[in-house]
Amino acid sequence: MSRVGRQTFVYDNPVEIASHVSYVGPKEGKGPLAKWFDVVLEDDLMGQKSWELAESHMLTQCVEQAEAEAGLAKGSAQAFLSGDLNDQIIASSFAARAMQLPFLGLYGACSTFVQALVVGGALISGGFLETALCAASSHFCTAERQFRFPLELGNQRPPAAHWTTTAAGCAAIRAGKSKGGLRLECGTIGRVVDLNITDANNMGAAMAPAVCDCIARHLEDTGRAPEDYDIIATGDLGWVGRNILMELFHRRGLKMPDEVLVDCGASMFYKEQDAHAGGSGCGCIASVSCGMIMKRLEAGEWNRALMVGSGAMLSPTSSMQAQSIPGIAYAVAVGRNE
Amino acid sequence: MSRVGRQTFVYDNPVEIASHVSYVGPKEGKGPLAKWFDVVLEDDLMGQKSWELAESHMLTQCVEQAEAEAGLAKGSAQAFLSGDLNDQIIASSFAARAMQLPFLGLYGACSTFVQALVVGGALISGGFLETALCAASSHFCTAERQFRFPLELGNQRPPAAHWTTTAAGCAAIRAGKSKGGLRLECGTIGRVVDLNITDANNMGAAMAPAVCDCIARHLEDTGRAPEDYDIIATGDLGWVGRNILMELFHRRGLKMPDEVLVDCGASMFYKEQDAHAGGSGCGCIASVSCGMIMKRLEAGEWNRALMVGSGAMLSPTSSMQAQSIPGIAYAVAVGRNE
Numbered sequence: 006m007s008r009v010g011r012q013t014f015v016y017d018n019p020v021e022i023a024s025h026v027s028y029v030g031p032k033e034g035k036g037p038l039a040k041w042f043d044v045v046l047e048d049d050l051m052g053q054k055s056w057e058l059a060e061s062h063m064l065t066q067c068v069e070q071a072e073a074e075a076g077l078a079k080g081s082a083q084a085f086l087s088g089d090l091n092d093q094i095i096a097s098s099f100a101a102r103a104m105q106l107p108f109l110g111l112y113g114a115c116s117t118f119v120q121a122l123v124v125g126g127a128l129i130s131g132g133f134l135e136t137a138l139c140a141a142s143s144h145f146c147t148a149e150r151q152f153r154f155p156l157e158l159g160n161q162r163p164p165a166a167h168w169t170t171t172a173a174g175c176a177a178i179r180a181g182k183s184k185g186g187l188r189l190e191c192g193t194i195g196r197v198v199d200l201n202i203t204d205a206n207n208m209g210a211a212m213a214p215a216v217c218d219c220i221a222r223h224l225e226d227t228g229r230a231p232e233d234y235d236i237i238a239t240g241d242l243g244w245v246g247r248n249i250l251m252e253l254f255h256r257r258g259l260k261m262p263d264e265v266l267v268d269c270g271a272s273m274f275y276k277e278q279d280a281h282a283g284g285s286g287c288g289c290i291a292s293v294s295c296g297m298i299m300k301r302l303e304a305g306e307w308n309r310a311l312m313v314g315s316g317a318m319l320s321p322t323s324s325m326q327a328q329s330i331p332g333i334a335y336a337v338a339v340g341r342n343e
Numbered sequence: 344m345s346r347v348g349r350q351t352f353v354y355d356n357p358v359e360i361a362s363h364v365s366y367v368g369p370k371e372g373k374g375p376l377a378k379w380f381d382v383v384l385e386d387d388l389m390g391q392k393s394w395e396l397a398e399s400h401m402l403t404q405c406v407e408q409a410e411a412e413a414g415l416a417k418g419s420a421q422a423f424l425s426g427d428l429n430d431q432i433i434a435s436s437f438a439a440r441a442m443q444l445p446f447l448g449l450y451g452a453c454s455t456f457v458q459a460l461v462v463g464g465a466l467i468s469g470g471f472l473e474t475a476l477c478a479a480s481s482h483f484c485t486a487e488r489q490f491r492f493p494l495e496l497g498n499q500r501p502p503a504a505h506w507t508t509t510a511a512g513c514a515a516i517r518a519g520k521s522k523g524g525l526r527l528e529c530g531t532i533g534r535v536v537d538l539n540i541t542d543a544n545n546m547g548a549a550m551a552p553a554v555c556d557c558i559a560r561h562l563e564d565t566g567r568a569p570e571d572y573d574i575i576a577t578g579d580l581g582w583v584g585r586n587i588l589m590e591l592f593h594r595r596g597l598k599m600p601d602e603v604l605v606d607c608g609a610s611m612f613y614k615e616q617d618a619h620a621g622g623s624g625c626g627c628i629a630s631v632s633c634g635m636i637m638k639r640l641e642a643g644e645w646n647r648a649l650m651v652g653s654g655a656m657l658s659p660t661s662s663m664q665a666q667s668i669p670g671i672a673y674a675v676a677v678g679r680n681e
Contacts, residue, residue: 011421012445014471055664083349084532091658092430094450095666098535098656102669107350107532109462110656110671112432112448124447124462131469133352151660194422194445197436318436318448320429322489326393328433331440333448 010226012219013193016130019182020189022339023136024074025295028067030145030171033284033292036274041296043070049146049171057091060144060171061099064089067173068100068140071295075177077136080105082177086125087140088117089287090169092151096142106138115212115241116195117141118174118291119314119335123192126337129180130189140175143286152205152321165207165245167285170273174291176299186342187302190309191227195219195334197318205317205324209246209270209282212315215332216242217253220313223336224259231261234338235307238298240290240315241270243282269293290314302341309340348564350557351531354468357520358527360677361474362412365634366405368483368509371622374612379634380510381408387484387509395429398482398509399437402427405511406438406478409633413515415474418443420515424463425478426455427625428507430489434480444476452654453550453579454533455479456512456629457673460650461530464675467518468527474518480511481624490543490659503545503583505623508611512629514637524680525640528647529565533557533672535656543655543662547584547608547620550653553670554580555591558651561674562597569599572676573645576636578628578653579608581620607631628652640679647678 008014027042034045046063053059064087072082085104087097088111101108113120121139128134146156148169154160182188198215216239224230231237242250247268254261272293273284294312301307318331346352365380372383384401391397402425410420423442425435426449439446451458459477466472484494486507492498520526536553554577562568569575580588585606592599610631611622632650639645656669 008471008473057660057664058666088450090431092660093428093452093656093658095656095658095661098669098671099661099666101535101671102537102656105534108535108671109458109532110450112426112450114431120447124466127466127469127471128462131465131471133346133465133469135346194447196443197439197446199440318431318433318440320431320433322395322430323433323437326395328396328437331436333436333439333446 012222013191013226015191016126016189018130020126020129020178021181021183022187023177023179024071025176025299026067026071027292027296028063028173029292033170033172033273036278038272038293038297041300042292056144056146057095060142060147061096064096064140064142064173065100065103068138068175071175071177072138082106082136082138083134084109084137086111086121086137088112089142090148113333114316114318115285115287115289116314116316116333116335117287119312119337122337123194123335125178126189126192129178136179138175138177141287141291142173143169143288145169145171148286162281163206164281166281167208167243167270167283168280169286170284170289172288172292174295176295182342184342187299187339188342190338190340193219193223193336197331197333199329199331201329203327203329205319208317209243210249211317211330212332213242213246213249213253216250216313216315216334219334219336221257221259231265234265234309234311237266237311239268239313241285242268242315243270245282247271302339311336311338350560351529351564353529354464354527356468358464358467358516359519359521360525361515361517362409363514363633363637364405364409365630366401366511367630371508371510371611376610376631376635379638380630394482394484395433398480398485399434402434402478402480402511403438403441406476406513409513409515410476420444420474420476421472422447422475424449424459424475426450427480428486451671452656453623453625453627454652454654454671454673455625457650457652457675460675461532461673463516464527464530467516475516476513477516478513479625479629481507481626483507483509486624500619501544502619504619505546505581505621506618507624508622508627510626510630512633514633520680522680525637525677526680528676528678531557531561531674535669535671537667537669539667541665541667543657546623546655547581548587549655549668550670551580551584551587551591554588554651554653554672557672557674559595559597569603572603572647572649575604575649577606577651579623580606580653581608583620585609640677649674649676
């Protein structure tokens, strides 16, 4: 419960990850990270009447599985922290309705999963909750319809555009410290940074400055170096945004080893899958964290990871009004107990 | 930091309200509560190019005033917790951009202000933050355009419809216990409840069951009775929803004195102002709490208030897809230090 520096706090009373579950769609299930996901959907409509209901259903299944794997009776978790890209976060609120759980709706665009871990970890470490389900989702078809064009139009996509991942991730967290288990060490709340990018097809560029600011602040607050992490996983900068981030680090005089910084969006698809700059969406870092990252930490392959969620805080209305895109980022450090 | 019952926690390490500021539009400034608001706007466009920018500007001014009145240097608050009804909460994220503060975006529809106090209070009581700015806003013109029809159409409104208030409220909270100051006592996280209301022009009916559930749970968790509060202020049920809520209490066997339960939405306008069921929007309970309620508590007229924010978790998309409207509510108890 101690505070370190301006934007970071440490979870002194131990918080551990009791379970973690990742769901992805068919396209993501053919990408380089396929083997790490728990469930690959065969049909991304999941038998529902609309893409929006499908996304909410995917999220519900993912969260219910995480609750069960954490050894919790159905509906007994003390809080559900979640958000998504749909207007008024209906994928999450409809999932909360299905599960009848006390609900905290969050919105940090594609950073929402990490935001949920940062806030949920504090509520547990502070003694306010004993268990919480931290989650986020996104769906290619809901995001395309809402932010860009109806799929049926078959619009061309510019090279800097992202492919919104169809994915959900949920980590059940609780008070405690099991031998060999994963613990939340500390969390950093980012600031909104806006360097005047107005192109909604270049979200990597819009988010990179906020990610740079958040990581630099996290390292300064904690006195850690990039090498103290086996992996620093950014959310969904894609190839374009990752290159800009490395340039921003360089200008700031922060030495970031190329092999430490992995972008979840840039890693989600093979080049041949035609996803351009890479994956995006709240489900991107959520599914990669709950899949590959937490599994490699548990296996002892890695000892400590920093997950950095990044969000582009635009809306269709703000884009139409020619507003620039504010970026935000949150960071949470996860280690393995002795 | 202790937990009481299933959904309520108590802020054992004291959290106090350092300042509270309310802004409202011209119509709200002619209503029954006019004298309690700090600022009544003459022009609800505030010289901005769009209603969305006006809402964000109103929120920014309100939050900056609260920060200054709390004795904090500009931009020195440790976190800004806020949300609004705009898609992707752009009023709040654009305000966060203007103020360069670490930002936690929240979404609980019209319950968001109370959600921010519940979460912010925990982050302070738990020692994670020393100061936080908890806020929310709404604007009649942004909400009409987004959820209903362009204003220029001059559509008729059914009797159960609400009038989205143009308003913002911000409470600066901090660790500590000043003599005679206001303290956050405890917070309750509500569950999503949906009794199958599908009419987006009857949000009072959609939200009342969640409000009933949250208040009943709060009283059960804390062992308090309605009479332990001088006022139980619900967010924006309006006259229609308030009547349903009293009926739900009756069926549940919970005796709620009529004079204790005040609905902020039902109190916002005179009948002659043609607002039908009453006011709504995130700014409704935010401005009434930061205006009338906290001022009467400080004056010693009241000793303890329960603020119950309520939210209708619908979106234009979910309405078009004929989905019912999930309701949610959060409660926070505020008392006065000796």
